[in-house]
Amino acid sequence: MTDLPESGVVKAATKRKISLPKILYSPVGMAGAVICSFSMLVALFAPLISPYSPTAQFTAFLTPGSTGPGGQVFLLGTDHLGRDVLSRVIWGARRVLFFAVLATGSAYVVGVSVGLIAGYYRGWLDDVLSSAANVVLSFPVLVLYVVIISTFGASAFNIVVAVTFASAPGIMRIVRALVLDLRNRDYVASAQTRGEGAFYIMFVEILPNTRSLLIVDACLRLGYTTITIGVLGFLGLGLPPPQPDWGGMINETRAMATFAPHMTVFPCLAISSLVLGLNLLADGLRESAQQD
Amino acid sequence: MLKFIGKRLLMMVGTMLVVSLFTFLLLEVNGENVVVKVLGPYSTQEQRTLWLERNGYFEPAYIRYFQWLGGMLVGDFGQSIKYRAPVADVMWPRLGNTALLALVVFAIMVPMSIIAGVLAGMREGGILDRGISFFAITTTSVPEFASAVLLAYVFVISLGWLPATSAMADGFDPLQLVLPAMVLILFGFGYVARMMRAAMADVMQSNYVRTAILKGMPYRRVIMRHALRNALIAPFTVIILQINWLLSGVIVVEFFFAYRGFGALLLDASLTQDIYLLQACAMVSVVVAVSTQTIADIGYGFLNPRVRFT
Numbered sequence: 001m002t003d004l005p006e007s008g009v010v011k012a013a014t015k016r017k018i019s020l021p022k023i024l025y026s027p028v029g030m031a032g033a034v035i036c037s038f039s040m041l042v043a044l045f046a047p048l049i050s051p052y053s054p055t056a057q058f059t060a061f062l063t064p065g066s067t068g069p070g071g072q073v074f075l076l077g078t079d080h081l082g083r084d085v086l087s088r089v090i091w092g093a094r095r096v097l098f099f100a101v102l103a104t105g106s107a108y109v110v111g112v113s114v115g116l117i118a119g120y121y122r123g124w125l126d127d128v129l130s131s132a133a134n135v136v137l138s139f140p141v142l143v144l145y146v147v148i149i150s151t152f153g154a155s156a157f158n159i160v161v162a163v164t165f166a167s168a169p170g171i172m173r174i175v176r177a178l179v180l181d182l183r184n185r186d187y188v189a190s191a192q193t194r195g196e197g198a199f200y201i202m203f204v205e206i207l208p209n210t211r212s213l214l215i216v217d218a219c220l221r222l223g224y225t226t227i228t229i230g231v232l233g234f235l236g237l238g239l240p241p242p243q244p245d246w247g248g249m250i251n252e253t254r255a256m257a258t259f260a261p262h263m264t265v266f267p268c269l270a271i272s273s274l275v276l277g278l279n280l281l282a283d284g285l286r287e288s289a290q291q292d
Numbered sequence: 293m294l295k296f297i298g299k300r301l302l303m304m305v306g307t308m309l310v311v312s313l314f315t316f317l318l319l320e321v322n323g324e325n326v327v328v329k330v331l332g333p334y335s336t337q338e339q340r341t342l343w344l345e346r347n348g349y350f351e352p353a354y355i356r357y358f359q360w361l362g363g364m365l366v367g368d369f370g371q372s373i374k375y376r377a378p379v380a381d382v383m384w385p386r387l388g389n390t391a392l393l394a395l396v397v398f399a400i401m402v403p404m405s406i407i408a409g410v411l412a413g414m415r416e417g418g419i420l421d422r423g424i425s426f427f428a429i430t431t432t433s434v435p436e437f438a439s440a441v442l443l444a445y446v447f448v449i450s451l452g453w454l455p456a457t458s459a460m461a462d463g464f465d466p467l468q469l470v471l472p473a474m475v476l477i478l479f480g481f482g483y484v485a486r487m488m489r490a491a492m493a494d495v496m497q498s499n500y501v502r503t504a505i506l507k508g509m510p511y512r513r514v515i516m517r518h519a520l521r522n523a524l525i526a527p528f529t530v531i532i533l534q535i536n537w538l539l540s541g542v543i544v545v546e547f548f549f550a551y552r553g554f555g556a557l558l559l560d561a562s563l564t565q566d567i568y569l570l571q572a573c574a575m576v577s578v579v580v581a582v583s584t585q586t587i588a589d590i591g592y593g594f595l596n597p598r599v600r601f602t
Contacts, residue, residue, distance in 0.1 A: 250441060
């Protein structure tokens with residue numbers, strides 16, 4: 001009986017200690033983490049590992065593994081304009097990941113801030129913000145993207161803005177629901193008593209306690225954004241050429257897939273594996289969060 | 293219950309009104325833009341002014357908004373620029389084609405994903421669960437445009453079993469529906485199956501299922517009588533909300549396979565800036581999405597009486 005409170009403390013301490021690398025014990029999460037870090041590393045070191053420039057032109061339609069007239073080796077072949085497919089897939093990773101992270105990050109900045117404000121202040125402000133979020137969420141998401149991008153033009157900036165506009169309401173709803181629960185905790189009351197400002201309480205006291213759910217959500221959302229950037233590129237509304245992005249590469253080459261499928265298949269595999277990695281990572285993180 | 297339904301319906305109408313205002317502002321408030329798109333870039337200023345005058349563009353924006361809204365309510369969406377025909381004549385047949393595709397997708401996807409989800413959730417962590425879960429997460433991870441490419445590569449180029457496009461140029465051909473439907477089924481299956489599995493696994497851990505097993509009830513009866521009924525409540529909403537997702541999915545799939553449906557029409561209208569057609573398509577897709585959300589909410593209220601009182 002006497003050691004009960006103590007064992008509780010010990011338990012809490014050990015739980016805290018193993019909470020970070022716990023993902024190591026989930027094979028699903030580990031597989032996801034490996035795939036994601038592989039893509040991240042490829043994107044980061046694209047200038048070092050890509051054999052050629054992504055826009056340099058050699059002989060067109062070379063099959064994977066063949067050698068060019070100058071003795072160059074093309075592991076994944078060349079495309080219809082004679083550009084090295086491997087280099088384009090590698091540089092495509094850099095571009096797709098850069099904009100996916102940028103767009104998801106900006107959606108998070110907006111969504112988290114609005115969610116914190118709506119959940120903390122409640123009242124009419126919450127009503128207005130929540131109904132606005134519901135209106136945006138009632139659009140089928142790709143319809144919203146197509147309408148926005150085709151009206152304002154396909155540029156990197158507009159894609160980031162459109163993704164922020166379409167994703168922030170979903171993030172806002174999650175954060176708001178969490179804040180409604182957390183704002184009644186003792187540590188919030190104690191911060192209010194010692195006279196902290198509302199923004200300090202929102203961002204320093206409440207926000208860190210929403211992290212375990214938000215990290216899982218961020219992985220999933222990064223996957224959605226990657227798909228979105230791919231889909232927009234595929235529909236011809238994406239990042240402008242000639243710099244490669246996977247969706248655009250698929251769209252440019254799919255008509256020639258009957259005789260040169262390698263140009264289309266490799267970008268497909270690249271985007272699918274990245275999204276799979278993010279989904280597996282989210283699954284693993286959710287599992288290890290539930291075990292607490 | 294009536295109050296609950298009334299409240300949901302009121303919210304639905306409100307959302308649609310706000311969305312209609314949003315669509316109107318985004319696309320039409322700039323009359324100068326519209327006329328260039330209708331008459332072409334080489335029309336004279338005089339022609340443009342005349343056209344604007346005749347079509348009431350010098351009226352204040354709020355009057356035009358209500359005229360536009362009123363026209364839509366009676367099914368008058370204006371003229372399509374590209375097709376030179378009333379928008380309604382162009383849009384409804386296309387929507388019918390997409391409804392057919394959606395029907396095929398749902399008729400196959402829903403039973404398939406429910407069975408897979410139940411089998412996986414029955415014994416959490418078992419071999420069957422691992423296999424189904426891995427398959428489900430893989431199919432939801434492959435974007436529709438990538439699976440369209442990969443499936444076309446296998447079934448059209450390598451095996452030669454299926455036609456590459458689904459334009460139905462020589463009349464209706466069920467074979468041409470197979471690939472578009474397959475792409476949509478694969479993507480949706482993973483999501484619904486995962487939801488079903490989670491709901492089933494939840495119910496299997498509940499006290500009443502444990503009691504039923506412990507009192508010696510046959511396993512099959514426990515599943516059918518106790519577990520399944522309760523596990524089906526949550527995925528009901530998920531399945532209805534798949535209609536919303538399908539409206540996005542058909543854009544990609546119909547574009548890829550050249551299927552003459554609503555999604556391809558919406559994309560085409562936005563790329564050619566066919567303003568009235570685009571407005572009509574955007575509004576129709578939102579109306580479909582919002583009404584299915586409302587149906588999902590009300591249906592959930594029927595199935596699970598607890599939510600009615602929150």
